[in-house]
Amino acid sequence: EIAQALTEQGIRVLHDTTINDYPSYNGAYTKTLGIIEWYLEKYPSIQVVLDVHRDGMTKSDGTKLKVTADIQGKKAAQIMLVLGTNEGGLPHEGWQKNLTLGLQIQDKLNTMYPTLARPLNLRKERFNQHATHGSMIVEVGSDGNTLSEALLAGRCFANALASVLRTTD
Numbered sequence: 001e002i003a004q005a006l007t008e009q010g011i012r013v014l015h016d017t018t019i020n021d022y023p024s025y026n027g028a029y030t031k032t033l034g035i036i037e038w039y040l041e042k043y044p045s046i047q048v049v050l051d052v053h054r055d056g057m058t059k060s061d062g063t064k065l066k067v068t069a070d071i072q073g074k075k076a077a078q079i080m081l082v083l084g085t086n087e088g089g090l091p092h093e094g095w096q097k098n099l100t101l102g103l104q105i106q107d108k109l110n111t112m113y114p115t116l117a118r119p120l121n122l123r124k125e126r127f128n129q130h131a132t133h134g135s136m137i138v139e140v141g142s143d144g145n146t147l148s149e150a151l152l153a154g155r156c157f158a159n160a161l162a163s164v165l166r167t168t169d
Contacts, residue, residue: 001150001154001158002155002157002161003015004158006158009159014039014043014046016039018031018032020032032051033128033131036128040132047132047133048134048135049129049134050135051135052140053082053140054139054141054142054145054150055139055141056142056143057142064144065142065144066142066144066145066146067142068145068149069113069114069116069153070115071113071116071156074152075146076113076116076153077140077141077142077145077146078115078116078117078153079116079117079138080121080138080139081102081106081121081136081137081138082120082123082137082139083099083102083120083122083123083129083137084122084123084124084129085122090125090130092126092129092130094130095130098129098134098135101133101134101136102136103120104164104168105136105160105164106120108163109157109160112156112159112160113156138157140157
């Protein structure tokens, strides 16, 4: 949905649908980094790399939680941006640039869709975000959200991202 909405707004998108955490979550970021590096070598003009996830939010009794916002009378999964730093010890020289972009998107989400964005999550890990100056994890709701909630959130996120990218060109 994010790729489609960005494309509809004239933003060129490469959408890789490789599942890197199956059959095991272990090594998923290493597999993903290989794919990112392959794309960056083939298409060096790539400016933004999104790693789209859904948050796992389960109570101790097994109940799955979902996070929603009301968007014009419809339920949307809330969005959380996760940005890494070099605090964990791995080199990540451009993390401040990623954070700047993330804050711009967060601000645009808050302006366009109040309550859609959860607080930005700044972490010690780098999550492959050292590969470009426009990298971030986008958590689209949780494993408790419905597909329709996630699709609406993805479209709203894409609208905010497109708006930010148009103003930074």
